[in-house]
Amino acid sequence: MDSDTKVYRLEDVSKHNTHQDCWLVIDGKVYDVTKFLEDHPGGDEVLISATGKDATDDFEDVGHSSSARAMMDEYYVGDIDPSTIPSKPKYTPAKQAPYNPDKSSEFIIKILQFLVPLLILGMAVAVRYYTKSS
Structure with missing residues (x-):
């Protein structure tokens, strides 16, 4: 970092969030980028909405050309104090029990424990019905 380079805090940069005064962190x-708002191919609102945060991911997701990247030098005003950028939350998948194929047999056993008595009862009723009328 050059000794003449100005270092800004994110909260200071985020105050520049209007059409008359728009700063970004990338x-x-x-x-x-105030002077570029009218010329931005994605519209000025895209830039305005990127203020107050680290817009690097937004910028990279669009896939800007090398000429767009070269234009950035014209709008550079300083560096961001990295300690003022909030850390990004890391994706943590929900905890769930691992699939256990052996548990399938437990499920089948429970179903059979329920169905077998019903089948026996049904057969007993049928036998009684048909033997009674003879």
Whole structure:
């Protein structure tokens, strides 16, 4: 980092969030894109909505061209203090019991424990019905 380079805190950059004064943080650098708002191919609201946060992922997701990246130098005003950027939450999958194919047999046993007595009862009723009329 150059000794002349200005270092900004994210909360200071986020105050520049209007059409008359718009700053962004991309890759640890601060850009004043106010003069570019009208010319931005994605519209000015895309840039306005990216203020107050690290917009690096938003910028990279779009897939900007090398000429767009070269234009950024014109709007560079300083660096961001990385300690002021909130850490991104890491994805943690929900905890669930691992699939156990051996549990399938337990399920079948429970069903059979329920169905077998019903079948026996049904057969007993049928036998009684048909033997009674003879």
